[in-house]
Amino acid sequence: MAAVGLLGVRPAPATGRLERQARASPDAVSWGWRARARPLRSVPPPGRAGRGGARAARPLRAAMGGGDLYALDFDGVFCDSCGESSLSAVKAAKVRWPWAFEQVDAAMEEWIVEQMHTLRPVIETGYENLLLVRLLVEIQIPSARKSSVADGLSIQEILDNWSKLLPTLMDEWQEDRESLVDLFGRVRDDWLENDLSGWIGANRFYPGTADALKLSSSELYIVTTKQSRFTGALLKELAGVDFPSERIYGLGTGPKVKVLQQLQEMPQHQGLTLHFVEDRLATLKNVIKEPALDKWNLYLVKWGYNTQEEREEAGAISRIQLIDLPDFSKQLK
Incomplete structure (x- = not known):
């Protein structure tokens, strides 16, 4: 991989x-393993925008008209770290x-x-x-x-x-x-x-995922066990996305099942269709165990850090949908 x-x-x-x-390898360029050939700068503190370069995330749609909310894992869904x-x-x-x-x-x-x-x-x-x-x-x-x-x-x-x-x-x-x-x-x-360029260059975004983030009109949240400052740095420097720091739920913000419950209970999210995208089958199973989270549509990505055996097991669970990379990028947009 x-x-x-x-x-x-x-x-x-x-x-x-x-x-x-x-x-x-021959796929290295198309898969974007190396950092972009543009000047890299120091990463600003959380909540502060850097100067130029990274594109700001599109304004997120208000919930009053309906729509979709995506809670998205980071490593294994967007980034191969x-x-x-x-x-x-x-x-x-x-x-x-x-x-x-x-x-x-x-x-x-x-x-x-x-x-x-x-x-x-x-x-x-x-x-x-x-x-x-x-x-x-x-x-x-x-x-x-x-x-x-x-x-x-x-x-x-x-x-x-x-x-x-x-x-x-x-x-x-x-x-x-x-x-x-x-x-x-x-x-x-x-x-x-x-060594910012070296650190950034040791990561890669999966094809199409950065553009899907930039173009999405849905309510987006990153829910990850990665520390938030590293997630934000990679989104800014490698994907070129100024993702709001308050929408990154990283290590220390609580178990993912608790974060999902918080998100679904927020007044501004009432009426939205809820989607949770993960690459770990065990995490999705934990969500299924919580009756309060029955409203979430669950997805296991086919390209992340999971095994063929786990994908086959997920395919037999009616609550979980397997999703491939092109369909994910298209759906997020």
Whole structure:
């Protein structure tokens, strides 16, 4: 799925930071993996517009005349951030557990990043990337093992059992969620501040999704487990969209089921047809469990971070509609 083949991840000679060497595939240009060839600028604080460049989102239609409201996941629906999140996770893991990386060379880092692309469907929140990176190190280096699960563990077993492995690793490594979330955010902030073009270029928007955002006349909200400041930066710098910061419900705003309930109860949204677009089947199942959210039309995208097995399972659930990329872009407009 990725349009860039990773050739290696290595420490920069002067700074020790990770750099990525990439070889563009024939699809890389059409899939927009690289940042646009236009000057990049520093990202303004939330709620403030930058100067020029990015196009403002179209005025959103008032609810009094009816219409549609879309609650939209970000990673896996609009943005393929797997390259950036994997590289950021390696950087952060080196800060958190430097001793575990003493025997990790460039070739092993390359292998880790490649496996992270395969494992991306299991990740719900960004900090989990760090845990996966360390687990991959333990799988490869017996002397670095501090968990009871790494010995003989396969990539497929991680995919099948991540929900059980996650709490086990957190307990055995004596980690806490908030510290990992904070570290992952700080590492990303540092990369964004010191190498904006490199950070932006490690992400890509799926074809047609940025234009669909710009042209939509529906009520739009981003509902994501990504931290809001990174979502806003990518919308502005990579998609060219000045998306209102108050319409981005990011990490820390509560579970998605609660956000959907808040949105449907807002007076200005009464009478609108409600749509929720996700790439994680587990999230849609959580919505189905809530009777109060029965009014939402649910969609699982076919191009995001999900597996063929999950798409087949979703196809058997009457409440969920599978949607492909061209139809999504057309419907959003």
